[in-house]
Amino acid sequence: MEGEHLANIPNGFANGVTNCGAIFTDETKTKFAGSSYNIVANSRDEVIEFLKSDPYYKAGIWSLDDVLIYPYGCAGRTAKDIIKP
Template structure:
């Protein structure tokens, strides 16, 4: 297995809010299985308490044998299926993690 770093941006003008609960519900099983080692949103600007989030996309660290396996995993997400993510410009690179700590 190889760990992969994935960055996938939202398409301009897309609204992930309708599909976000379904997207978030799929994360814990993927983490618990060991497939996903890190996952989170990226923002267009620093989030401020009480203000709407301005999402730019998502990042993942995924354990898989091939880039194609990573892409198939990503394509199963509701954001991919509903056209929120810009899969034409997805970044997928083999990743060598030097250190990792849990979020507090």
């Protein structure tokens, strides 16, 4: 399932994602807590529709009841290569 999810990342960048990645609860990055996306969208509904296209949502791993969506203003960022599955 993870491979399919990671393979979907380039599609996200073509559909408004500006960055994404895993969230961990520890500094050694061994305790997974969730996922993070920054998405250019005009509404909450657009974000929800994007999330519904992800393999983790389709498999029931992600629950839309747990999604936190906030407006975000980026002040700057640096480039990083996309991880290939």
